[in-house]
Amino acid sequence: MNKIKWTFITLVTLIVLAFFHYVLPQHDIARITSTEIIRTDFSGFNRLFYAQADSGATENPTRDIRLVNTVRDNGKIMVYRNEDTGWIWPPYFKFDSSNLHAEAADLISSRDAPRWVSITHYGWRNEFFSIYPNVVGVKEIAGPDVRIIPWFNIIFLTLLALVVVMLRKMWLQFRERSIDPMLEDMGDNLDAAGDRIGETKGRIGRWLDTWRKK
Amino acid sequence: MGFIRLGALGLIVMGIAYFLVSMYSRSVRREKLEDEWDENPANGDDKSARDAYIAQGMKDYEGSVRKKFIWLIFILPTVAVFALIYLNNFS
Numbered sequence: 001m002n003k004i005k006w007t008f009i010t011l012v013t014l015i016v017l018a019f020f021h022y023v024l025p026q027h028d029i030a031r032i033t034s035t036e037i038i039r040t041d042f043s044g045f046n047r048l049f050y051a052q053a054d055s056g057a058t059e060n061p062t063r064d065i066r067l068v069n070t071v072r073d074n075g076k077i078m079v080y081r082n083e084d085t086g087w088i089w090p091p092y093f094k095f096d097s098s099n100l101h102a103e104a105a106d107l108i109s110s111r112d113a114p115r116w117v118s119i120t121h122y123g124w125r126n127e128f129f130s131i132y133p134n135v136v137g138v139k140e141i142a143g144p145d146v147r148i149i150p151w152f153n154i155i156f157l158t159l160l161a162l163v164v165v166m167l168r169k170m171w172l173q174f175r176e177r178s179i180d181p182m183l184e185d186m187g188d189n190l191d192a193a194g195d196r197i198g199e200t201k202g203r204i205g206r207w208l209d210t211w212r213k214k
Numbered sequence: 215m216g217f218i219r220l221g222a223l224g225l226i227v228m229g230i231a232y233f234l235v236s237m238y239s240r241s242v243r244r245e246k247l248e249d250e251w252d253e254n255p256a257n258g259d260d261k262s263a264r265d266a267y268i269a270q271g272m273k274d275y276e277g278s279v280r281k282k283f284i285w286l287i288f289i290l291p292t293v294a295v296f297a298l299i300y301l302n303n304f305s
Binding site: 055086087088092093094095096099135137143166169170173174177 | 216217219220234235238240241244245294298299302303304
């Protein structure tokens, strides 16, 4: 039982962590090398890892998708997609993919004369699934060593912790004030019922006794 | 369409949160009033006086500024959405 419980808890924790790792914004320091557009089919199993058509457009089984090719500060390649998240999910309310694409194109630089950019994004890159993190914003920075403080995540996770504490307090209050008194009532009623049964038994028993031979 | 869906879903979620938090807040307030009375009962063991004290306290609470703060459950997420729209698209 304990093993099952802990497996379950670990699994849920991992899923929650993966979820937030996917959805919360992160900053990469990179150099944009090019931007491009590829036609993509969205009927595959990796549909989940893409957003929907631009917020003014209709959803189609295939559509063009904007990509931003970069080289990270550690020398590795990274490719991002650049899609509207629109009104739905994840709630970045990003409608400016085209503008962002123009900004990214403006920041293209070569290896010899690098312009370092902080790329705010969410999502994962996975070559086997053909999925890309989604760029939310690009900002030119002084150099690859600039330290970026994830203010949004700090505030968001603090608020989330507060909400969890609040929910726990609310549940405890509900249990103390509503469930426990109800259970006590039920317990009292059961006791009373038990006493009555005992009494009845006594009465029947006494009546039966009258038939017994003395 | 997305805007309407977000609005509808948001209203439902915020409505549920508002309902639960106001229930919690009321419950905490009632418990506090009960404890206050039990610590220092003004009329000894008079049950009706205790009930009246709690009823009066709850009536005061219903009109209090503290209760109005629960409306922030509707206001803050809405402000956050507009702030995100501005920050992610126009700055």
